Amino acid sequence: MSKRSFIFLTSLTILLVTIPYLFAARSGGDRLIFNGFLLNPIDGNSYLSKMREGWLGEWQFSLLNSSQAPEGSFLFLFYIFLGHVSRLLGLPLIFTFHAARVMSAFLLCLMLYRFIDVYLAERSQGTKTIAFALLCFGSGLGWLSAFFGGFTADFWVAEAYPFLSMYSNPHFPLGLALILDFFVQMRNSVTRNGFFGLVFKGIMLAIVMPFGVVVAGLVAGGVQLWEIIEKESAIRWWMLGFLAPGGLFLVYQYIVIQSDPVLSGWNTQNLTPTPPLWDLLISFSPALILAVGVVIWGIKSGEVANYKLPVVWLAAGIILAYVPFQLQRRFLFGYFIPVACLAAIALDRLAISARRWSRIGVVAIVAASLISNLFIWIGSVSAAASHQPELYYSGSIQDAFDWMLIHRQDNSVVLAAPGTSSLIPGATGWRVVYGHPFETPHADQRKREVEDIFSGEMSLVDMQQYFESLGIDTIFVGPYERELGGNLAWTKEFPVVYENAEVTIYKTGVDS
Known part of the structure; x- marks a missing residue:
C-alpha cells in the first residue's frame, strides 16, 4: 500500500x-x-470515575462505584494515569x-x-x-x-x-x-x-x-x-x-x-x-x-x-x-x-x-x-x-456536580437514581450506592433498593436503617430521581446543603 x-x-x-x-x-x-460518550456510555462513565481518582492524586484504584472502598490496589493504572495528566495540564x-x-x-x-x-x-x-x-x-x-x-x-x-x-x-x-x-x-x-x-x-x-x-x-x-x-x-x-x-x-x-x-x-x-x-x-x-x-x-x-x-x-x-x-x-x-x-x-x-x-x-x-x-x-x-437522554443531562445537574467536586470529602457516599449515580463518580469523585451493573458489588440488589427509595416503596424507618448500613451521608434529588415517581416528602426530614432550579442535595447526618 x-x-x-x-x-x-x-x-x-x-x-x-x-x-x-x-x-x-x-x-x-x-x-x-x-456526557462525552456515543457508544456504551455506562462503561464510559466508569472510565471517567477511574480518571477522577487519578485527578484527585491517587494511584491506587478505590472503586468509586461502590459505597464500600476496597483495599488499595494498582488496577486500571492507564485511566488513573490519564486523570493525573488532566490535573497536571488543567484539562x-x-x-x-x-x-x-x-x-x-x-x-x-x-x-x-x-x-x-x-x-x-x-x-x-x-x-x-x-x-x-x-x-x-x-x-x-x-x-x-x-x-x-x-x-x-x-x-x-x-x-x-x-x-x-x-x-x-x-x-x-x-x-x-x-x-x-x-x-x-x-x-x-x-x-x-x-x-x-x-x-x-x-x-x-x-x-x-x-x-x-x-x-x-x-x-x-x-x-x-x-x-x-x-x-x-x-x-x-x-x-x-x-x-x-x-x-x-x-x-x-x-x-x-x-x-x-x-x-x-x-x-x-x-x-x-x-x-x-x-x-x-x-x-x-x-x-x-x-x-x-x-x-x-x-x-x-x-x-x-x-x-x-x-x-x-x-x-x-x-x-x-x-x-x-x-x-x-x-x-x-x-x-x-x-x-x-x-x-x-x-x-x-x-x-x-x-x-x-x-x-x-x-x-x-x-x-x-x-x-x-x-x-x-x-x-x-x-x-x-435529537438530544437523546442517554447522552445528555441538564446544566443544573452539572452545577450541582461542580459544587460536589469542590465540597468533596473522603469516603462520602451519595444516594441517587441510577441515571445520576452513573455520572457522579467521574464528575465529582464521590462514592455512590449504585453506579455500574458490573463494578457495583451486588449491583442488581443495590439498583433495586435505590429505585425502591425514590419510587416510594421503602418506609422512612427502613431508609434510615439503610443509610446507616451503607454509610450514606448525602442524598441527591434531581430530574432522574423525580422520574421514578415517588413522593419525596421524606426528604424534608434532612437539612439542605445545596439547591438550584432542578437539584437539591441533603445531608442525612450519617457518618460515612
Whole structure:
C-alpha cells in the first residue's frame, strides 16, 4: 500500500471517529451537557470515575462505584494515569479521554499498516490497500439483522473491530497497537536494546489491556508451535520479555481481586459471554467466509504456511471464544484483523479477474462490510441531534456536580437514581450506592433498593436503617430521581446543603 493511500485512509478514519463527538459536544448548547460518550456510555462513565481518582492524586484504584472502598490496589493504572495528566495540564477529564482516544487511534492505524506490510508482504499493493480499508472501516452483516430487530456483535463488541475500538475508548486501540507491534517484531531479530523496549511494551500492554497479553501469548505460542513442528526456526525465547511482565501482572490482578471481598464481589458480576455462533458468523461475514476460503485454498496450494500468524489467530480466536470461561468474549480482542487480512487476499484475486462480475462482487462485498459501521455513525449523529437522554443531562445537574467536586470529602457516599449515580463518580469523585451493573458489588440488589427509595416503596424507618448500613451521608434529588415517581416528602426530614432550579442535595447526618 502506498504512503499516500495510508495517509488518506488514516486521515479519513481519524475524522470519522472524531466528528460525531465534536458535533455532540456542540449540539447541547448552553442548556444541555453532553456526557462525552456515543457508544456504551455506562462503561464510559466508569472510565471517567477511574480518571477522577487519578485527578484527585491517587494511584491506587478505590472503586468509586461502590459505597464500600476496597483495599488499595494498582488496577486500571492507564485511566488513573490519564486523570493525573488532566490535573497536571488543567484539562477536563473528558477532553483528556478523547485526546488519548484519537492518539491511540492514529497509533493503531500506523500499526495496522506495518502489520499488513509484514504479514501480507508477498501480496500485491491492491491486497494491502483492501485489507487496510476493511480494517479501518469494515465489520459484518449485522445491519441486515437490524432490519428485523436484531442487535449483533458488530454493533457492540467494540474490542473485536478496529473501527469500533477507535470509536469507543483509548485502551482498546492502544492495546491492539501494542499487540500488533509485538507480532511485527516476531518477523525480525531482537537486539539487546530492542529487548528492553519489548519489556517496556509488554508492561504497557499489561497495564492498558491485561487480557491482551493472553491473546498475544496464545497467538504467538500457536505460531511458534507450528514452526517447531515444521522445524522452521528456533524457539523465540525473547518473546518472554514481552509476555512475562503481562503474565505477572495478571497473577497480581487475580490475587488482589480474589483476596478483597469488595473487588471479589465486583469480579463475580464481571461476565463477558461470547454471543451465539450464528451471531458471530453474521457479525464477521462476508469477510469471515472469504477468510476461511483463503485458508482452504492455502492448504490445498501449500501456501498456508506463508500466513501462519493470521491463520492461527483466525482459528484460535473462534475456538477460544467458546471455552467455558467468564471472560470468554475477550478472546475476540482484535479478531477482525486476521479475518480482514485473509479476506483481502480473496478480494484482490477477484478484483484482478478478467470477469466483470468478479469486480462487481468485490465492490459489493466491501460495501456490505461498511454498512454496520455506517449505521453506528449515522445513529450517533442522529442521537446527538435529537438530544437523546442517554447522552445528555441538564446544566443544573452539572452545577450541582461542580459544587460536589469542590465540597468533596473522603469516603462520602451519595444516594441517587441510577441515571445520576452513573455520572457522579467521574464528575465529582464521590462514592455512590449504585453506579455500574458490573463494578457495583451486588449491583442488581443495590439498583433495586435505590429505585425502591425514590419510587416510594421503602418506609422512612427502613431508609434510615439503610443509610446507616451503607454509610450514606448525602442524598441527591434531581430530574432522574423525580422520574421514578415517588413522593419525596421524606426528604424534608434532612437539612439542605445545596439547591438550584432542578437539584437539591441533603445531608442525612450519617457518618460515612
